[in-house]
Amino acid sequence: MSETGPRLRAESTRPRVLCVVGTRPEAIKMAPVVERLRAAPDLFDVRVMVTAQHRALLDQALRIFDIRPDVDLNIMTERQTLSSITQRVLAGMESYFVHNPTDLVLAQGDTTTVMAASMACFYAGVPFGHVEAGLRTGDYQAPYPEEYNRRVVSLASDYHFAPTEQAGQNLLREGVPESRVFVTGNPVVDALLDVLRRTEPPPKPIPADAPYVLLTCHRRESFGEPIREIFGAVRTFAESRPDLYVWYPVHPNPNVREPADEILGKVRNVFLSEPLDYVAFAHAMHGALLILSDSGGVQEEAPSLGKPVLVLRDVTERPEAVTAGTCRLVGADRGRILSNLAALLDDAAEYRAMSERSNPFGDGDAAERIVAILAEHFPTIDTPRPRAPRLPVLPSAPLWGPRRHRSSSLTRTQDLSATGQIHSPPITRAGKGIPVQRKKKRTFPRRPHRSG
Numbered sequence: 001m002s003e004t005g006p007r008l009r010a011e012s013t014r015p016r017v018l019c020v021v022g023t024r025p026e027a028i029k030m031a032p033v034v035e036r037l038r039a040a041p042d043l044f045d046v047r048v049m050v051t052a053q054h055r056a057l058l059d060q061a062l063r064i065f066d067i068r069p070d071v072d073l074n075i076m077t078e079r080q081t082l083s084s085i086t087q088r089v090l091a092g093m094e095s096y097f098v099h100n101p102t103d104l105v106l107a108q109g110d111t112t113t114v115m116a117a118s119m120a121c122f123y124a125g126v127p128f129g130h131v132e133a134g135l136r137t138g139d140y141q142a143p144y145p146e147e148y149n150r151r152v153v154s155l156a157s158d159y160h161f162a163p164t165e166q167a168g169q170n171l172l173r174e175g176v177p178e179s180r181v182f183v184t185g186n187p188v189v190d191a192l193l194d195v196l197r198r199t200e201p202p203p204k205p206i207p208a209d210a211p212y213v214l215l216t217c218h219r220r221e222s223f224g225e226p227i228r229e230i231f232g233a234v235r236t237f238a239e240s241r242p243d244l245y246v247w248y249p250v251h252p253n254p255n256v257r258e259p260a261d262e263i264l265g266k267v268r269n270v271f272l273s274e275p276l277d278y279v280a281f282a283h284a285m286h287g288a289l290l291i292l293s294d295s296g297g298v299q300e301e302a303p304s305l306g307k308p309v310l311v312l313r314d315v316t317e318r319p320e321a322v323t324a325g326t327c328r329l330v331g332a333d334r335g336r337i338l339s340n341l342a343a344l345l346d347d348a349a350e351y352r353a354m355s356e357r358s359n360p361f362g363d364g365d366a367a368e369r370i371v372a373i374l375a376e377h378f379p380t381i382d383t384p385r386p387r388a389p390r391l392p393v394l395p396s397a398p399l400w401g402p403r404r405h406r407s408s409s410l411t412r413t414q415d416l417s418a419t420g421q422i423h424s425p426p427i428t429r430a431g432k433g434i435p436v437q438r439k440k441k442r443t444f445p446r447r448p449h450r451s452g
């Protein structure tokens with residue numbers, strides 16, 4: 001312990017943990033984990049890399065949680081393809097690992113960012129921890145490409161943080177060793193409760209006391225006819241219920257925005273807004289009569305608020321919410337959407353049955369459990385591959401580039417733009433970062449799968 005740098009262990013003895021985040025839901029769900037990791041500076045050297053698969057939506061979410069990324073790959077392009085996202089994340093992370101020895105990467109969910117991040121770790125021999133592990137629909141086309149992504153991520157993961165017992169069981173069935181599966185809850189519940197606890201509802205853009213249905217819709221497998229069918233149902237519903245509003249914060253994807261404007265743009269009581277920041281959206285969910293959504297996160301949040309969700313999908317990887325009664329699958333079928341809306345709004349008993357306030361996805365302590373598990377186990381779990389990164393050969397044109405994106409919340413961000421041309425010095429670290437003794441912490445986690 002030095003006089004000036006008092007309580008921290010030497011930097012080189014703390015595991016270097018890189019949290020990788022690409023899209024809005026990842027930022028929201030990883031925020032509590034980042035916060036908990038950063039609250040233990042004597043145990044972890046934490047960095048946040050954003051791929052910026054989403055740019056505006058991601059920055060909006062990061063601002064709410066006051067997360068300033070250390071590294072920004074800045075990959076988003078208009079109408080990006082799955083291959084281009086994958087390729088840019090792989091290139092950016094490979095480049096990062098060359099100069100920044102990393103002991104563990106953590107990422108959440110099933111986006112292409114997370115899939116590619118897990119692959120980059122597998123190639124570089126960097127251990128990977130998967131938050132929200134084990135969700136499955138069994139159908140590679142729904143959701144597309146997320147079901148494929150999450151299976152790839154599981155193949156590359158050393159730590160699987162399953163939100164529920166059922167998700168943990170899915171992993172065991174696929175042959176993941178019990179010793180690597182931890183049931184922790186989903187940190188989205190932590191984020192939601194935290195935001196509702198510390199913020200007031202902002203003013204609404206629709207009349208203050210007007211009852212409203214909240215809508216979100218963005219899934220790739222719905223593009224084209226299914227999304228037009230959904231919006232057609234919403235228009236019919238709104239026109240038949242002039243006493244209500246439908247409030248739809250529209251995802252910026254042009255494949256969503258264009259049909260939304262065309263089909264819903266001129267309906268008097270449908271209010272199309274820009275995407276809401278998480279504070280505004282959390283309160284908007286809280287104030288809604290009910291929610292129509294194809295979002296994964298919303299299915300996990302609504303049970304904490306006692307809000308019924310009609311899920312605009314045919315299958316869900318979150319069956320717990322359906323079993324609990326809060327969510328009901330209605331697909332992209334106009335008739336089912338309309339009949340379920342009518343049943344909920346006109347039948348008080350039916351509405352009550354779907355507004356149970358118990359959340360199968362967590363209790364608000366998931367991040368604490370995840371960090372406690374890492375503190376207790378890292379790096380004692382024996383990974384099946386070498387611990388030393390298999391460093392890639394440096395590309396002839398350096399991938400380190402200037403920071404192209406600037407926003408007030410990202411002032412300290414180092415840009416690793418995969419297309420950047422100019423060489424700028426990488427972050428360098430001394431030492432090898434071998435974690436040593438760790439404080440014995442609480443008796444977390446609830447780990448029914450661990451054999452001992």
Ligand code: UD1
Nearest residue numbers: 023053054055056057058077078079080111112113252253
């Ligand atoms: C992505 C994820 C999806 C997740 C969703 C959360 C994949 C394949 N899909 O879908 O799993 O549920 O994020 O919202 O990983 N755009 C902007 N600004 C933004 C964000 C997006 O303009 O801030 C536009 C761009 O034109 C971009 C397009 O939306 O090319 C699509 O973004 P992308 O991340 O590829 O797909 P999402 O539908 O957002």
Ligand code: UDP
Nearest residue numbers: 025028249275276277278281295296297298
């Ligand atoms: N959300 C938000 N603003 C919005 C719409 C959604 O903050 O305008 C939040 C929502 O509460 C949830 C997350 O974003 O936590 C879900 O994101 P999305 O539906 O884009 O992705 P998915 O969960 O389907 O992957």
